[in-house]
Amino acid sequence: MVYALVLAARNKRIDWTVLGVLGVVEVLLVAQLVVGIVQLSGTDRDVSGPFFVGYLIGSLLILPIGAFWALAESSRWGAGALAIACLVIPILELRLHDLWAV
Amino acid sequence: MTDPAATKHGPGRILIAVYGVFALAATARAGVQIATKFDEAPIAYLLSAVAAVIYCAATFALAKATPVSRKVATAAIAIELIGVIAIGAFSYAVPDDFPDATVWSHFGQGYGFVPLLLPVLGLLWLRRTR
Numbered sequence: 001m002v003y004a005l006v007l008a009a010r011n012k013r014i015d016w017t018v019l020g021v022l023g024v025v026e027v028l029l030v031a032q033l034v035v036g037i038v039q040l041s042g043t044d045r046d047v048s049g050p051f052f053v054g055y056l057i058g059s060l061l062i063l064p065i066g067a068f069w070a071l072a073e074s075s076r077w078g079a080g081a082l083a084i085a086c087l088v089i090p091i092l093e094l095r096l097h098d099l100w101a102v
Numbered sequence: 103m104t105d106p107a108a109t110k111h112g113p114g115r116i117l118i119a120v121y122g123v124f125a126l127a128a129t130a131r132a133g134v135q136i137a138t139k140f141d142e143a144p145i146a147y148l149l150s151a152v153a154a155v156i157y158c159a160a161t162f163a164l165a166k167a168t169p170v171s172r173k174v175a176t177a178a179i180a181i182e183l184i185g186v187i188a189i190g191a192f193s194y195a196v197p198d199d200f201p202d203a204t205v206w207s208h209f210g211q212g213y214g215f216v217p218l219l220l221p222v223l224g225l226l227w228l229r230r231t232r
Contacts, residue, residue: 050134050137050138051134054130054133054134058126058127058130061126062123062126065122065126066119066122069115069118069119069122070115070119073111073115075112077111077112077113077114077115077116078115080115080116080119081115081116081118081119084116084119084120084123085119085123088123
């Protein structure tokens with residue numbers, strides 16, 4: 001997550017390197033969804049299931065939509081918009097962590 | 103600038119991205135709250151849903167960037183500003199009526215006060231691209 005954030009924060013025009021990194025992050029997020037649901041079903045912790053799964057699924061939507069939106073603008077503002085999308089991922093990760101820790 | 107499409111370019115791109123995030127977050131939050139525990143705090147959750155609808159309307163209207171959609175965006179963002187100030191003030195004045203947080207309670211404190219800043223920036227941006 002941090003790596004993608006750093007890349008986007010350089011505020012360049014979007015290139016294939018950034019998109020490649022985002023693709024990897026997205027795959028990791030899908031893996032996180034699967035692992036998260038498996039762990040949720042096997043835990044006896046008092047985790048709020050609907051919220052937890054909601055965050056897991058929501059985190060999958062951010063990067064594709066953000067990339068789609070950012071690519072339509074080939075300027076630094078496009079990269080900035082993508083940086084916003086990348087910024088959301090660590091926030092969601094923190095919330096997931098909080099939900100799990102309750 | 104008289105071109106309405108200017109609304110969605112340049113810094114507007116980032117503004118709309120932030121609106122999109124809040125539209126998604128508010129919709130998801132309201133959806134889960136209403137689906138799982140509506141009885142606990144129906145007023146707060148209905149307000150969450152209203153906020154979600156307004157964020158979605160503002161996002162799509164800004165992104166569409168036509169003369170008509172700019173009017174819709176202005177209205178939605180004005181309601182958003184009034185909402186965040188009203189709900190923010192009420193949540194401090196009568197906290198008992200807000201047992202669970204909405205996006206707008208305490209002036210959006212749970213979201214780094216971004217909900218308070220966003221409508222101001224949105225209205226300024228609409229003014230600038232008029």
